[in-house]
Amino acid sequence: MLSRRFGENLFDDMFGDPFDLLPVFSYRDPLYGKPAKTLMKTDIREKDDSYELDIDLPGFNKDEIHAQISDGYLTVSASKGLDRDKKDDKGRYIRRERYCGECSRSFYIGDGITEKDVSAKFEDGILKLSIPKRETKALPKPNQIAIE
Numbered sequence: 001m002l003s004r005r006f007g008e009n010l011f012d013d014m015f016g017d018p019f020d021l022l023p024v025f026s027y028r029d030p031l032y033g034k035p036a037k038t039l040m041k042t043d044i045r046e047k048d049d050s051y052e053l054d055i056d057l058p059g060f061n062k063d064e065i066h067a068q069i070s071d072g073y074l075t076v077s078a079s080k081g082l083d084r085d086k087k088d089d090k091g092r093y094i095r096r097e098r099y100c101g102e103c104s105r106s107f108y109i110g111d112g113i114t115e116k117d118v119s120a121k122f123e124d125g126i127l128k129l130s131i132p133k134r135e136t137k138a139l140p141k142p143n144q145i146a147i148e
Contacts, residue, residue: 004035039103040076051131053107058125065127071109074118076127077104110134 045052057078065078079102107146112134119130 002003006021015043020027040078040105042105051109051133052129053129055105055127055129056125057122057127060125062122065122067115067129068116069109069113069115070112072105072108074109074129074131075104076108076129077102079103 023082023122033061043054045054055076060080064078067074067076069075079100081100081138109131117132121128
């Protein structure tokens, strides 16, 4: 019987897919040793004048999260470091499940929106972003020619 904790098999790394060892086929993110698709889950809501993003970042502090806008893309990144110099006098570790690494996601928000337009708030492990909607230009109506 294999032990399972937090939905993850403790022997996944040992008996996993052999193709996962090659970086070309790897889908795992080094942060927390979990697949990248399970990190930074995002909910996006559309309101009348803005888009609201809620990004799950549990275990991160406010100073470990960075958001920037460049070339019409909003990029949110988080990085976590682990101080391995500290020693614990209470016993030996059999397994440590705290890792260091980084993750990031990018969202296309279009040109014309600057970092001054976006408001951000981080509380309870959730980054809340509010991005205003841009005014869209009306496309010119085509002048149709009747064909007989």
